[in-house]
Amino acid sequence: MEYVIETLGLTKRFGDFTAVSDVTLRVRPGEVLVLLGPNGAGKTTTTRMLASILPPTEGQARIAGYDVTTHAAEVRRNIGLLTEHHGLYTRMRAGEYLAFFGGIYGLSVPDSRRRAQDLLDQVGMPGVIDQRLGEFSKGMRQKLALVRALLHDPPVLLLDEPTSAMDPASARLVRDSILQLRSSHRALVVTTHNLAEAEQLADRIAIIRRGEIAAQGTVQELKLAHVGPPIMELRAARPLDGDVRLLLGELKMVASGEDWLRYQAPVPAEANPRVLAAAASAGLPVVTLTEVGRSLEDVYLRVVGAPAPRGEG
């Protein structure tokens, strides 16, 4: 199966309100797709449709080959869902809680416990299996919820705002655990509005705005499409004077100073060695050659639009 997640024109309406409109996505096994968008953009609704909790109003979605509307139980068997809020039963012990969910997926208690222990080790929480969930920190609870989602080894993992409202240390713990979960057979869909997290986790990003996919691609593809080719900055040990034309050739200069210049490098691997060779032949001592940061934030704001100033809604 080439795509483990496939949606076509997925739409969800609640009465007159359209929460998700015409969403088309494809995710291969082993790929991490990040759904990036502001609050209320439709990320959670999309996730819930993929989890067969909400039926789509229009369009189709297939998870591991099963239609989310007609084969809801098979879809749910093939996904692991990490909700924004961990939703743990805090009076239970970790092992007991995981055995409960293991039972739902048909695992025996010893198998559940063994699998739970392996996963807890994997996410850096050995020795908590007999602890009550009420005693866990927020990060630990979210990691345990992640273990819950992985217990039946699903081919699709849906992570809805996995680090939302967490302190930086807890968020990092969870993010590191997610990175460890990447495997060749499992597809991950992560929804977030955290740009750094998106950039760190994603193979591909789909930016969702007012329920619609506004842009989709790898981080580089998105940057290229929305903020132009990479920009390099060269700093020299002496003023550049008349060396600029000699250094850049056909490359486009975007800014310059007495001893520095910036140029567009559509293919940095080709442009930069050429520039450095030209500098060496001209006897120009190069201090640094670095890429000027074009953040995902620039792309995001371009696509989603900057928030309106206060008082303008």
Place this chain on the structure above:
Amino acid sequence: MQATLGPPRHLLPGAWIIARREIRDQLRDWRILAPIVALTLFFPALMNFTARQAVDFVARYDAPIIGERLIPFLLMIVGFFPISISLVIALESFAGERERLSLEPLLATPLSDAQLYLGKVVASLVPPLGAAYLGIGVYLFGLWREIGWTAPAPLLIQILMLTTAQAVVMVSGAVVISSQTTSVRAANLLASFIIVPIAQLIIGESMIMFWGRYTVLWFIVAALLLVAVVLTRMGLHLFNREELLAREIDVLDLRWIWRTLWAAFRNGASSVGGWYAGVLRHSLPPLRPALLLMVLALGTAFFVGVRLAPRFVLPLDPSTFEALPDNLGQQLQNFGMMSAEGWWWILRNNLTALAIAALLGMFTFGVASVILLMAPIGLVGYLAGNLALAGQDAGLYLAGLVLPHATLEVPAALLAGAAVLRLGLAAVSLPQGTSLGESWLKALAEWARIGLGLVLPLLMVAALLEVFVTPRVAAWLLGG
């Protein structure tokens, strides 16, 4: 790619996974455990003491019957008190999980709706019912030790079944409420729909037990089990993962209510003629099964009325019938016949009766409205039976006093009853993808369409016949 793991395929093992976890959770919560323990151990002991004191007291005044009736009554109460906790647990079942944000992970599992739903029902039933049985045991043991009283087996079975049936009704109703509300607070507020009828039922059961008519309790058990089945079916029918998760707030949206109601009432018609044609073409045909049921119910009522006549004979004096021909017309005029005021009085009475029937039917799955409409037909049958017993031609009396206006009034009652039955059952026959509110509003609109389009015109003409035609026919046939 195929996942190899899955939940239990059969209903009960899957439901039991949910129930087992919840029961364990409840037994760890002292707020649930403390009242259960108190009601299981302390309360039966108190009832023992009360029973002993009462028996001693009434023995002094040579009225042992009061003691004899009090002991079974207290047995019923000892069983009922612990099961009242099941209401609290059931009300919390879905609404509580939603509030604690633990519902979504559960809904994302491959458990079926029925497994989730029944799991909640069983979890709400088992600890309180266990406590009730234990409480009954403690009470009976105490009585046996103190005064040597042992419960007759039929009474014990009856009380156990009554306790169980009451618990099942309360829990199935409460789980329905819990799955339809967004918060525990809202669920608690709506619980009065369960508490009030159950309180009335307990009062009724108490009266029956003090009256000593224990056989009636079997009918109550049967009725309760029937209600439990209907409520459970309703709950399963209403269970909707989308509704459970997507509904954010319980706001009364009057504009939406009016729009939905008006759209369903109009049903796309742009003229009165078109609307009327729609009533006949679209609203009338789906009523057929309910109409058939109404015909059977009213027919049964008439038959039961006739059969009751020999058991409760009216003291009819033959001279009444001899005097009838001379003053019949005058008597009918004295009742307001042959006047516009009489027409309005009859129409208003009939409409009031149907409105009350509709109101009761809405909250009783239509049952109360059917019973209410059966009553006058049963009365007519009873009177006809008595006339026949008095040697009169009952057919002639019916033809003279009832038949002219009944030709329209009975069809109006059948239609009204059928429409209310459908309205009452709207919650248990929800079309796929429709919310409870929407389905109920549409059923209400259908009821209004039948009411305005068919029942009202029939009743208006029936009242005209009753006031102006029936008296003449009666006078003619009965010799006035």
